Amino acid sequence: MSANDHPQRTPPRNNSKNRMCRNVVIHGYCKFENKGCEYNHDSSKFAVNSQTTSSSPDLKMKLRVDSPVFTPTTSSSAATDAALQFAAKVAESQAAAAAAAAPANVNPGSNAAGTPLNTTTYYDTSAHQQQHQQRQLPPQPQVVQSYDSNPYAYYSDPGGGAAVTTQQHHQQQQQTSPEMALGHAMRNMNLGASQQQLQQVADPQRGVYNHHQHSAALDPYYAQQQVAMVAPQQPLQYHLYTTPLPHISNLHPHQKTIHSFFLPDHLREDLQRKSEAVQQVLDPSAPEYHRLPQEIHHYHSFYPLDVHRERSVKVFGYPTWVYKAFSSVDGKPYVLRRVEGFRLTNESAMSSIEGWRRIRHSNIVSVREAFTTKAFGDNSLVFVYDYHPLSTTLSTKYFSASANSGAMGQGVPEKNLWSFITQLASALKTIHAAALAACCIEPSKILVTGKNRIRLNCCGIFDMLSYTHQPSPNNTHNPSKTPTPTSSSTTAHHQQEDLLHFGQLIVALACGSLSAVHNLPKSIDHIIRHNSIDLKNVILYLLSKPSSYKTIDDVVTMIGPRILHEINSAHHYNDQLEGHLQRELENGRIVRLLAKLGTINERPEFDLDRTWSETGDRYLLKLFRDYIFHQVDDQNRPLVDMAHIVQCLNKLDAGVDEKLMLTSRDDNSCLIVSYKELRSCVENTFLELCKQGGAT
């Protein structure tokens, strides 16, 4: 560092004799004393001044780090351009930065050429406070969410007592966790006036938005209710970064666009929507809120996921309801599937869930637990599953419009079909290997949780529901008294059924119609005409007569080459995601650095301590903060240049040898320092702070 070198730039001012030399203030001596330095070197005088300063509020204000308005007179034209273009500006890579020996071209120090001192304009604390208050978000209306209440009452009033838990959850979301608070705010986004806007960017196949679309399509009354729940709020701004401008397409290899520092828009939006869906809770003023129990077991904040008004008993023989709820044990969201009106007569039936709890597979929705409850006003059996935000079902995705028409619709493309077959075969292999049977291979029970990503849902329900109906071989007269766990022959039978249902599902998907399975010859003919012979062979095998030789292993052997293709696609996608993650990794690094700088600069508890920010490392960092963030152009307008900020922080993090010139706001000090030295300043000061405060 050449802080003790007097820069040959600013001619001493007339009153320089009365001014304390900065080198004395910072370093305790000035090597130019008696060698031409015009400033005052009398430290005793300085001591008096410092006392006066600390005792005088007025003076103290003037000596605040941030007191004078920072007004460099010149700045490079490149920087000005960059500011005007904001996000489209390019940032040089660290390598290029390290190679560049000259100081950065945007430099507050460049105003050293005799700018008149602006000593009368000081930092106005009250103005700042006012400004700060203005920046606070306006108070949000009371919790509003996008769920429309079902006009048809279907719950008895809960037996209260747990409202506090939900309240606590709201508070938790708002106070304890920033992510949760963010999500809580997101939950309040407008799905009414701005819904069209949102739906333009939303994947029409997914999401809560799609749920609403779907429900509206099902029932106009339902849609009306929805509009009534609309909140007059702004939608979340997904597009935080502008698209690259055309003229920056010819980048040098060492240059990057600002976009290359963030996740791609579509992925970020997708993740943000999922995060919103996770945080979504019912509006406490909605009638639905009061119809649902406040808390069951350790689950609270129930949010219905069913969009159909009608309850289907087709799959399990009982109506089921699906809710998202949060566990107060681990704070995570789960899906609770309630089987309405089911009275469990045998406690040991609960053990049937154990086998399922052990299964962890990427194509099976994990089963967590099961319990009975009367909180809904009846005997209900509740199954708890992992929650996959914004998922839909194969039924909704492919059959919602054409299911009832009976017409042969547009089938799923073969490429996707092979992906589904591979995923389901993999899931079934794991299930059958664990001596279990899925028993729910049906379009409404297969969850679509991402692009071409499916998971078998509702596992374990059938086992428990059918548990009491299996008579013991020794007591066939009174089956309910002596139930037995599923026998191996029954399991084998159900496994054969799994294969059959698997085949039927593929037929339905390939033909694009649920009714295709009712006319198999015609459907197979359709499949042969539009798909490969391999697909037909797999389907015919799956639909063949059950036998002990027909197993999922055979299916896996038949689809071997397709599995390799699926693995290849999965790895490719994985590589892509890893690449995207890599970009954000750099941001994490910069955020950590920003956090350190933020912790060091402007510490209020050191306000009276002149040594904190007016000398040594802290002073350099204070000036560096201005250098990074508080640039102004020659018209004294703020220069906002993301590229400059990212570039400076990258160089600081890398600790390159490049030097830069830092100038104080009052234009009295000018220091030349390298990024390397600045970096060690940050590290030392931060360590010092941690030691003092006991960092966590």
Ligand SMILES: Nc1ncnc2c1ncn2[C@@H]1O[C@H](COP(=O)(O)OP(=O)(O)OP(=O)(O)O)[C@@H](O)[C@H]1O
């Ligand atoms: N584990 C889960 N994670 C996230 N969402 C889920 C989960 N399970 C179900 N859902 C959501 O709940 C909705 C309703 O599920 P359900 O199984 O009842 O489908 P459905 O089409 O209503 O079937 P049915 O007609 O048999 O009631 C699904 O569309 C899905 O969006």
